[in-house]
Amino acid sequence: MSRRILVIGAAGMIGRKLVERLSKEAGTSLTLHDVVPFEGGRQSVVSDLSTAGEAEKLVAGRPDLIFHLAAVVSGEAEADFDKGYRVNLDGTRRLFEAIRKAGGDEAGSEAGSYRPRVVFTSSIAVFGAPFPEAIDDEFLGAPLTSYGTQKAICELLLSDYSRRGFFDGIGIRLPTICVRPGKPNKAASGFFSGIIREPLAGEEALLPVAETVRHWFASPRAAVGFLMHAAQLDSTKLGARRNLSMPGVSATVAEEIEALRRVAGADAVRRIRRQPDPAIERIVSGWPQNFDTRRALALGFRADSSFEEIIRIHLQDEVQKSPLPPRARA
Amino acid sequence: MSRRILVIGAAGMIGRKLVERLSKEAGTSLTLHDVVPFEGGRQSVVSDLSTAGEAEKLVAGRPDLIFHLAAVVSGEAEADFDKGYRVNLDGTRRLFEAIRKAGGDEAGSEAGSYRPRVVFTSSIAVFGAPFPEAIDDEFLGAPLTSYGTQKAICELLLSDYSRRGFFDGIGIRLPTICVRPGKPNKAASGFFSGIIREPLAGEEALLPVAETVRHWFASPRAAVGFLMHAAQLDSTKLGARRNLSMPGVSATVAEEIEALRRVAGADAVRRIRRQPDPAIERIVSGWPQNFDTRRALALGFRADSSFEEIIRIHLQDEVQKSPLPPRARA
Numbered sequence: 001m002s003r004r005i006l007v008i009g010a011a012g013m014i015g016r017k018l019v020e021r022l023s024k025e026a027g028t029s030l031t032l033h034d035v036v037p038f039e040g041g042r043q044s045v046v047s048d049l050s051t052a053g054e055a056e057k058l059v060a061g062r063p064d065l066i067f068h069l070a071a072v073v074s075g076e077a078e079a080d081f082d083k084g085y086r087v088n089l090d091g092t093r094r095l096f097e098a099i100r101k102a103g104g105d106e107a108g109s110e111a112g113s114y115r116p117r118v119v120f121t122s123s124i125a126v127f128g129a130p131f132p133e134a135i136d137d138e139f140l141g142a143p144l145t146s147y148g149t150q151k152a153i154c155e156l157l158l159s160d161y162s163r164r165g166f167f168d169g170i171g172i173r174l175p176t177i178c179v180r181p182g183k184p185n186k187a188a189s190g191f192f193s194g195i196i197r198e199p200l201a202g203e204e205a206l207l208p209v210a211e212t213v214r215h216w217f218a219s220p221r222a223a224v225g226f227l228m229h230a231a232q233l234d235s236t237k238l239g240a241r242r243n244l245s246m247p248g249v250s251a252t253v254a255e256e257i258e259a260l261r262r263v264a265g266a267d268a269v270r271r272i273r274r275q276p277d278p279a280i281e282r283i284v285s286g287w288p289q290n291f292d293t294r295r296a297l298a299l300g301f302r303a304d305s306s307f308e309e310i311i312r313i314h315l316q317d318e319v320q321k322s323p324l325p326p327r328a329r330a
Numbered sequence: 331m332s333r334r335i336l337v338i339g340a341a342g343m344i345g346r347k348l349v350e351r352l353s354k355e356a357g358t359s360l361t362l363h364d365v366v367p368f369e370g371g372r373q374s375v376v377s378d379l380s381t382a383g384e385a386e387k388l389v390a391g392r393p394d395l396i397f398h399l400a401a402v403v404s405g406e407a408e409a410d411f412d413k414g415y416r417v418n419l420d421g422t423r424r425l426f427e428a429i430r431k432a433g434g435d436e437a438g439s440e441a442g443s444y445r446p447r448v449v450f451t452s453s454i455a456v457f458g459a460p461f462p463e464a465i466d467d468e469f470l471g472a473p474l475t476s477y478g479t480q481k482a483i484c485e486l487l488l489s490d491y492s493r494r495g496f497f498d499g500i501g502i503r504l505p506t507i508c509v510r511p512g513k514p515n516k517a518a519s520g521f522f523s524g525i526i527r528e529p530l531a532g533e534e535a536l537l538p539v540a541e542t543v544r545h546w547f548a549s550p551r552a553a554v555g556f557l558m559h560a561a562q563l564d565s566t567k568l569g570a571r572r573n574l575s576m577p578g579v580s581a582t583v584a585e586e587i588e589a590l591r592r593v594a595g596a597d598a599v600r601r602i603r604r605q606p607d608p609a610i611e612r613i614v615s616g617w618p619q620n621f622d623t624r625r626a627l628a629l630g631f632r633a634d635s636s637f638e639e640i641i642r643i644h645l646q647d648e649v650q651k652s653p654l655p656p657r658a659r660a
Contacts (some may be wrong), residue, residue: 142485157483240472
């Protein structure tokens with residue numbers, strides 16, 4: 001593991017779990033960044049990455065490894081066009097440019113001496129319907145949201161900056177994270193977690209879509225495992241295509257519910273209340289359902305084994321508050 | 331055909347031919363733009379689209395139809411990283427933003443009253459090896475040049491701005507244009523045209539690659555036909571995927587030479603001199619060879635019928651200087 005690590009977006013759900021994991025590594029110096037004030041320890045920086053000059057400050061310490069997790073989420077990027085492009089596209093581009101300039105490439109054509117590993121969290125939102133039965137590694141990126149567009153553009157920049165030798169980048173497209181800890185939120189995808197999390201906590205959850213709806217999931221623990229693996233991967237194995245769909249679990253809502261029954265019994269399942277919402281049905285119908293992630297699997301990325309495991313991880317890491325065990329990697 | 335038409339990049343090879351074609355349309359008002367001074371008639375504007383404020387001036391007249399052909403070419407975008415991104419990405423984004431703002435979308439979320447058709451010339455450089463036998467409409471964009479990256483990013487922006495209702499965009503990926511008129515140049519692709527153009531003019535041409543090399547071609551006349559068809563297409567037929575690979579002719583160098591023999595005889599063919607260039611061989615080996623463009627064909631875009639027709643068009647439009655006949659459309 002590298003010594004000087006910068007985590008951008010450290011206050012988010014995945015960011016906090018990643019930092020917890022990185023804190024256990026010996027001999028590392030962690031710098032944590034977010035746009036909102038957060039509990040980050042000694043080397044914490046609060047700033048807006050999309051403001052001129054801020055990326056340069058973050059890169060001035062020449063971190064060997066940079067995790068870039070920061071983003072305005074899908075709903076907000078759709079509601080506020082300017083903010084989405086400013087944060088998700090311009091902020092990322094400023095970071096990439098700051099790294100290039102830190103390497104001495106003022107002239108614009110030659111790679112410099114500084115070439116950190118950059119791990120960027122992209123999203124399956126770079127894909128848009130209609131889909132094949134499983135989205136493989138050669139399927140086009142044709143997003144149907146501004147958020148997905150911004151992530152797809154950053155993927156292209158990451159590949160080009162890596163090809164030019166400005167940094168050593170890898171973009172990982174995270175599945176929908178499930179079970180998300182915390183309170184229910186208004187995100188269209190919220191129910192996928194809600195119908196597990198709330199019943200396990202003895203509370204009622206609303207199910208707005210049909211049980212036949214299928215989607216692509218990874219646990220928070222698997223997501224942290226992807227990030228850790230991406231940080232240490234031999235990038236010569238990637239070739240020019242530096243963005244990868246991460247493996248996951250494809251499950252229908254019915255399969256989610258059946259897994260909940262096996263883990264927590266029929267009482268838990270009875271706390272799910274059907275309340276169809278055509279607006280959410282329509283949004284979700286445009287989302288990916290299944291992937292063929294053979295490149296990521298061949299490179300050693302490992303998903304959860306089943307939706308049941310996803311529920312058990314939630315119980316271990318969130319409900320029982322047991323310490324996060326190190327994730328086994330192939 | 332719309333009435334107020336803006337052509338950006340009007341001084342380029344395709345731009346000039348498009349303007350010649352548009353000049354024949356009745357009832358149109360043409361505004362021509364380029365970064366270099368050019369012979370453009372009354373309403374000609376010379377400015378740098380990537381400079382703040384210039385795009386707004388171009389859009390102030392609220393053209394109904396905008397052709398955006400301007401770009402720094404592949405070799406220059408590779409040699410000058412900053413210039414390529416400034417012109418090809420930032421210039422295009424400034425244009426798109428100016429259109430959005432002209433429509434009254436200051437707040438950032440709602441489409442305004444001004445919604446012109448925007449026809450953007452993209453490139454098959456958005457694709458990078460390895461390729462399937464024919465690149466279809468669902469193959470991923472994974473460019474291997476900064477130019478291809480910039481075009482791919484503009485395609486994504488065009489789709490998102492169209493989806494949001496800021497304009498009605500269509501991006502067309504042009505094949506390699508052949509036969510390019512004019513003098514031989516240093517572009518790696520130059521020989522594809524040179525081995526036809528020079529022998530037809532009684533001059534020697536160098537062939538730097540093996541005759542088995544296959545590539546994807548369209549005549550300048552076909553390219554203008556694509557642009558005219560894109561300008562009047564019913565865009566509701568496009569759905570969300572607004573970028574299309576244009577049809578073309580897939581031909582090997584051997585097939586090019588055989589077509590030359592049929593059109594101009596063995597004497598012309600003898601003016602091609604083999605002079606292998608490993609650097610050009612290597613560059614060309616990463617380029618697309620063949621496409622399956624069924625979406626564009628279904629939408630009525632029509633390619634040249636053969637490489638022989640491509641040569642005959644060159645003779646008609648450039649050598650014999652006959653007037654450009656209107657292109658038949660399906």
